[in-house]
Amino acid sequence: MAExxxxxxxxxxCGLAGAAAMARLRLLVDKPNARSSHILPTPRGGGIGLVVxxxxxxxxxxxxxxxxxxxxxxxxxxxxxxxxxxxxxxAFIKFGAQFLAAGLAMAGxxxxxxxxxxxxxxxxxxxxxxxxxxLWFVGLTNAYNFMDGLDALAASTGxxxxxxAGFVLAIDGHHALAGLAFVLAAACLGFLPLNWPRARxxxxxxxxxxxxxxxxxxxxxxxxxxxxxxxxWLVPLLLMHFLFDTMLTAARRAAAGENVLAAHRGHLYQLLxxxxxxxxxxxxxxxxxxxxxxxxxxYLSTSVALALLAAFAxxxxxxxxxxxxxxxxxx
Numbered sequence: 001m002a003e004x005x006x007x008x009x010x011x012x013x014c015g016l017a018g019a020a021a022m023a024r025l026r027l028l029v030d031k032p033n034a035r036s037s038h039i040l041p042t043p044r045g046g047g048i049g050l051v052v053x054x055x056x057x058x059x060x061x062x063x064x065x066x067x068x069x070x071x072x073x074x075x076x077x078x079x080x081x082x083x084x085x086x087x088x089x090x091a092f093i094k095f096g097a098q099f100l101a102a103g104l105a106m107a108g109x110x111x112x113x114x115x116x117x118x119x120x121x122x123x124x125x126x127x128x129x130x131x132x133x134x135l136w137f138v139g140l141t142n143a144y145n146f147m148d149g150l151d152a153l154a155a156s157t158g159x160x161x162x163x164x165a166g167f168v169l170a171i172d173g174h175h176a177l178a179g180l181a182f183v184l185a186a187a188c189l190g191f192l193p194l195n196w197p198r199a200r201x202x203x204x205x206x207x208x209x210x211x212x213x214x215x216x217x218x219x220x221x222x223x224x225x226x227x228x229x230x231x232x233w234l235v236p237l238l239l240m241h242f243l244f245d246t247m248l249t250a251a252r253r254a255a256a257g258e259n260v261l262a263a264h265r266g267h268l269y270q271l272l273x274x275x276x277x278x279x280x281x282x283x284x285x286x287x288x289x290x291x292x293x294x295x296x297x298x299y300l301s302t303s304v305a306l307a308l309l310a311a312f313a314x315x316x317x318x319x320x321x322x323x324x325x326x327x328x329x330x331x
Contacts, residue, residue, distance in 0.1 A: 003061065004179045008186040011057035015190025018049015023194055023201035028085050030202055038151075042199060045085050047207015050187045051078045054214065057183030061176070069108010070217040073101035077141055077213040081205030091261060095138070101213060102137035106130065110220045116229035118305035123229065137216045140239070143246040144212025149270060151199040151279040152192060156287040158211050159188035161238040164294025165218060168234060172301075174225045177218065184214055197279040215239060230300050237297050237311055241289040244315040245269060268322045275325045289314065 022028070028045040032038050055075075058067065080097030083089055111133045117123050125132055148154035162185035170178035191207070194200045203211075219235030226232070236243060245268045250260050258264070265274070273282050292314060296307040 004182050007057040007060040007179060007183050010060055011053035011183045011186035012190035014053030014056055015049045015187040016193065017190075018052055019046040019191045019194040019201050019203075020049075022046040022048060028204065030204075038199070040198075042202055044202035044204035045082065045206055046191060046194065046201035047078070047203035047205075047210060048082070050191055050203060050207045051075070051210050053187035053190060054183055054210075057186065058180060061179045061183070066109050066221065067180070070105045070110045070221070072108070073103075073105035073110075073137070074210055074213045074217065076101040076104060078206050078210040081145075081207070081209035085204040085206055098138050098141055098209075099134075101141070102134050105137060105213075105217055105220075106133055110217055111224075112136070112220055112232065113224050114227070114229040115223070115232040116304055118308070121229075122227070133220060136219070137213060140216040140219075140235075140243075141209050141212040143239075143242050144215065145205060145208040146246050146249075146267065147242045147269065148203060148205075148208035149265075149267065150273055150282055151197040152195050152283040153269065153279075153286055154203060154208050154211065155188045155192045155195050156283050157239070157242065157290045158215075159185050159192065160287050160290040160294060161215070161235075162188065162218075164238055164291070164297055165222070165234060167294075168231075168297050168300070169222060169225075171298075172226070172231070174222065177221055177225060180221075181218060184211070184218070197283075199279075228301075230304055233300060233304055233308060234297055237300070237307055238290060238293050240293050240308075240311040241286055241315055241318070244312070244319075248319060268319055271326045272322050275322075275329045289318070 022045045023043050026043045028043060029041050030044040031041045055071070058071070076097055080094065084094065112125055112129050114122050114124055144154065162181045166178045166181035166185060169181055191203060195203065215235050222234050223229065223232040249267050253260050253264065253266060269282050269286060273279065293311045296310050299307050
C-alpha cells in the first residue's frame, strides 16, 4: 500500500492545480439564472483537475486491465460534461454519450455478477446483469450530476465516500481497488479548497459526471472482487443520500405531473438551502451523512440489511426535517 501515497499526492495536486487554473483563466463562466443557487458569475470546469488527477494517480498505481474500459467510459462521460459546460447540450446528446460510456465500461468487463440479497445470500444476476449494470452506470452518473448544485457538496461527499470505500476495500484485502478509491478521494480533496463557499470555481458537469461514473465503476469492480456479493452494496450505501434525494425528488415531481428531466430546484438539499441554511452547512451535513454511511459500510460483512436500513432511516429522518422546515418557511 506504500505506493498509494505518491498517487494520492499526484491526484491531490492535479485536483488543486486544475481548479486554480480554471478559476484564474475563466474560460468557462456559470452566469446565475432563476434556478441558480449562486448570485455572482463563477468560473466552472474545475472538474478538469479531478479528471487529470484520477487518471494520473491510476497511471502511477499501474491500472489493471479491467480498468481500461471503465477508464475509457469515464473519459467519455467527462468530455460530454465538458461540452455541456461550454454550451448546453440536448437530452439526446447527453444520454447518447452516457450510453456510450456505459457500453465501453461494460465491454471492458465492468458488469455486475453476484449480489448479496439480505435474507437469501449470494445471487447470480444472470441475464439481468447487463441491464442492471447499464442502469447503474447511467443512473449514478445523473444522480451525482443532479446533486452538484451547491458549493462543495459534490466534492466533499466524494472525498468522504471515497475515503471510506478505500478503507473498506483495504481491510478486505482488495488493495488495487483501495488505491483507486484513495485516488478519487485525493482529487476531490485537492479540488475542495477553491470550491468551498464562497466557491471560486465550480467543478461543472465535466467533474460531476466523471465522479458519478467513476463511483459507479468502483462499485462494479468492488462487487466483482467479492465472491459473497456483499460489496455490491458498498457504493450504494456510501452514496445513499445522493440516491435517496434523486429518487425521492423524481417521484415527487412525477406525482405532481412535472417533467422529471426539466431543470428545477426541488431537491432536498436545495429546499434546505432555500429555507435559510448556508451552502457550507448543507454541504457539511451531507458530508457527515457520507461519513455515517461509511461507518455503516464497515459492518457490511456483519449485516447488509442492518447497514442499509440504518442509512435509509437516516435519510427518511432528513427528508422529514427538510419538509418540515420548508413548510415553516411558507407564508
